[in-house]
Amino acid sequence: MNKPEFYISAASTISHLPTFKNVGFSSVIGPLEANSVLITPDYKGYIEAGLLRRMSKILRMSVACANDCLEQAGVEQPDAIVVGTGLGCLQDTEKFLNTSQTIEGLLPPTAFIQSTHNTMAGQVSLTIGNHGYNMTHTQNTLSFEHAMLDAMMLLQEGDSHILVGAADEYIEILTEIMAQLAPGQDGPMTSGSSFFVLSKERNEQALAVVKDVATIGLVEDVQQNVGDFMADNALTIEDLDLILYAGKDNFPGNAVDYLALSGIYSTASAFALHYAVDVFQTDKKISNVLICNSLRKSNLGLMLVRAVEA
Amino acid sequence: MGVRVTGIGIVSAIGLTVGENLRALREGKSGIGPVRYLEGAKASLAGEVKMSNSELADELGLAAGPVSRTSLLGLKAAREAWGDNKRSGVIRTGIISATSVGGMDRSEVFYQDYLNKTNPDYDLLKTHDSGSTTERIAAELGISGYINTLSTACSSGANAIMLGARLILQGKLDRVLVGGSDALARFTIDGFRSLMIYDDQWCRPFDESRSGLNLGEGAAFLLLENTKSFALTGNRTLCEVSGWANAADAYHQTASSPEGKGATMAIENAIEKSGLNINDISYVNAHGTGTKNNDLSESVALKNVFGNRIPPFSSTKAFTGHTLAAAGAIEAVFSVLSIQNNLIYPNLNYKTAIEETGLVPVTRLESGNVVNAVLSNSFGFGGNNSSLVFTRHE
Incomplete structure (x- = not known):
């Protein structure tokens, strides 16, 4: 049985590198430098000023990327909005934790309201007035892959265009926490957001083809699972033109550690997907790309994408 | 076409098992009362599960180590729903749980000590992320592969059931444990207070005089199976979603x-x-x-x-x-x-x-x-x- 394929009709990323509205970024960016910062666009172009004022970093990134995507794809209302986030709205969570433990009496509610994991998907639906399916997946390092799987199922069930994305934000206390819990972790912790329009049919905007996505929680043998996944798609590792990986896996051939570009956050594999999409626009020799996400050793996320045939 | 429900498990303010919950529902007996277990809660009434963390951990036979109340409640309900089902090489089994604040009940303890500079226990944060409860339950029941967590605030649990049913109908899984877990936390009590919708009296749904909610805590899971799985497990069908x-x-x-x-x-x-x-x-x-x-x-x-x-x-x-x-x-x-x-x-x-x-x-x-x-x-x-x-x- 042939597996259904889906089309990425738009992609948008805000990260520590010049990825936003910058087609071809994959050929010009290099590894993150120490002390890099989030590169943000002028949000006023994407978010109404009144809303913008109250929004945390993760909300700004998400709503801007989401709106940019819809504009690129020429889709006014997607059939659904599906978001993955590993740790959710940390800035507002910490803010409300702090005020609730230090202030007596009535507390300002905004940080609490915006602390729930579904705030990104909710805010996107609010800003565009979307009444469709609205979902938030949060399975630490596999949150984005799970969002993708959900979006692909929705297209199978009859939807046409899904807005699917991911976001995670860095807050300062994370540095202290990780120094305690995971001393010696290499690479900087960063913030990032990537959104995509995933479409059932190929259209003029098609940037890439999503062949398959898999998540393997509590994985035991990564190599075995990668092999099975490739076999499932009638391919071998040797058929791949590029492997984007996170973690300590060793791959033959043309392999790039995407964490060196994105920095470390739970949903950095969404950055990798946009990177792959961008590579297809700039390097016509690249056709098959595997994104292999072992950011957390016990979790394996796999995404197989290919270039759109001319 | 529906999907079979073949197992249920629950722990809530009105009971620690399905049987206890059913009895309280029949008797019209509320589980909401003065807060006894959650320290420092700024609420006069809440629906607490009537077991302390250490009682839950003892009953579940857990080894020492950081575990959130959200995980303890989730494990208890998941075990009841799973029953004596076995892991299987042929039945593709997954789990989807739902939570709003994950291990916040531990994180807020850490954070208070962190603010007070009184020797905060960083290990408590290992249970903060929402996915950790689901992974813990999966590990305990021998489930690997599709392990997922949804968080859409107060609709999360329903969404886990919906996603499970869709995965079965699309043939992605044969069997899936679906549900949700949330422990009472000072964070959420303070949050609903800040919105001025926490009632200090008994909540009165659909009554003209209603003036807010009482928070509760608990967990529930349902086992969903397709025909292939059902044929192998021989489980009784309770109803369909x-x-x-x-x-x-x-x-x-x-x-x-x-x-x-x-x-x-x-x-x-x-x-x-x-x-x-x-x-x-x-x-x-x-x-x-x-x-x-x-x-x-x-x-x-x-x-x-x-x-x-x-x-x-x-x-x-x-x-x-x-x-x-x-x-x-x-x-x-x-x-x-x-x-x-x-x-x-x-x-x-x-x-x-x-x-x-x-x-x-x-x-x-x-x-x-x-x-x-x-x-x-x-x-x-x-x-x-x-x-x-x-x-x-x-």
Whole structure:
């Protein structure tokens, strides 16, 4: 049985590198430098000023990327909005934790309201007035892959265009926490957001083809699972033109550690997907790309994408 | 086509097992009371599970180490739903849980010590992320592969059931444990207080005098199976989950629209998906939190969908408190029990109909009519509205 394929009709990323509205970024960016910062666009172009004022970093990134995507794809209302986030709205969570433990009496509610994991998907639906399916997946390092799987199922069930994305934000206390819990972790912790329009049919905007996505929680043998996944798609590792990986896996051939570009956050594999999409626009020799996400050793996320045939 | 429900498990303020919950529902006995277990809670009333963390850990036989109450409750309910099912090389098994704040009950303990500089225990944060409870349950039950967590505030539990049913119908999984877990936390109590919708008296869903919710805690799981899995496990079918829908209200980050737009869409689409007619719904287990806003908006949505033929309906929140992400799963178990036992539960603490809508919920236990189909509503922050339909398995 042939597996259904889906089309990425738009992609948008805000990260520590010049990825936003910058087609071809994959050929010009290099590894993150120490002390890099989030590169943000002028949000006023994407978010109404009144809303913008109250929004945390993760909300700004998400709503801007989401709106940019819809504009690129020429889709006014997607059939659904599906978001993955590993740790959710940390800035507002910490803010409300702090005020609730230090202030007596009535507390300002905004940080609490915006602390729930579904705030990104909710805010996107609010800003565009979307009444469709609205979902938030949060399975630490596999949150984005799970969002993708959900979006692909929705297209199978009859939807046409899904807005699917991911976001995670860095807050300062994370540095202290990780120094305690995971001393010696290499690479900087960063913030990032990537959104995509995933479409059932190929259209003029098609940037890439999503062949398959898999998540393997509590994985035991990564190599075995990668092999099975490739076999499932009638391919071998040797058929791949590029492997984007996170973690300590060793791959033959043309392999790039995407964490060196994105920095470390739970949903950095969404950055990798946009990177792959961008590579297809700039390097016509690249056709098959595997994104292999072992950011957390016990979790394996796999995404197989290919270039759109001319 | 529906998906078989073959196992249920629950822990809530009204009981530590399915049997205890059913008994309290029959007896009309609320589990909401003065806060006994959560230290430093700024609430006079809440629906606590009547076991301490150490009692739960002992009963579950857990080794020492950081574990959140959300995980303890989740493990307890998941074990009951899973029963003596075995891991299998041929049945593709997954798990989807739901939570709103994950291990916040531990994180807030850490954070207080962190602020006070009194030797904070960083290990407590290992249970913060929402996915950790699901992974813990999966590891315990021998489930690997599809392990996922949803977080859409108060509709999360219903969404886990919906996603599980879709995965089965699309042939991605043969068997999936679905549900949700949320422990009471000072964070959420303070949060609902800041919104001025935490009632210091008993919550009064669908009553004109309602003035807010009482939070609760708990967990519930359901085991869903396809024909292949069912043929191998030989489990008894309790009922089917046959309809589901999710719609965004897109009105306000926390408030529901006065015309109940998202809720109306969720209810209508779930019934349509089930293939039933609106007249086939025997009972509506409402979201009914007891806030001014939700109950009015939900009442309007019920009128939008059912006109003047609204089925018997009630909210069970006055039994359990509002258990946030667990609510959809807990009320799904109540819906299964409703069908199994032909029961319609009373809406406790109700006296006077809401002026604008005049809807009167069921106020006494009804056991005289056959219950073939139950609609269960779950509406949340962010305008996330979900409805499920459960039907008798023929």
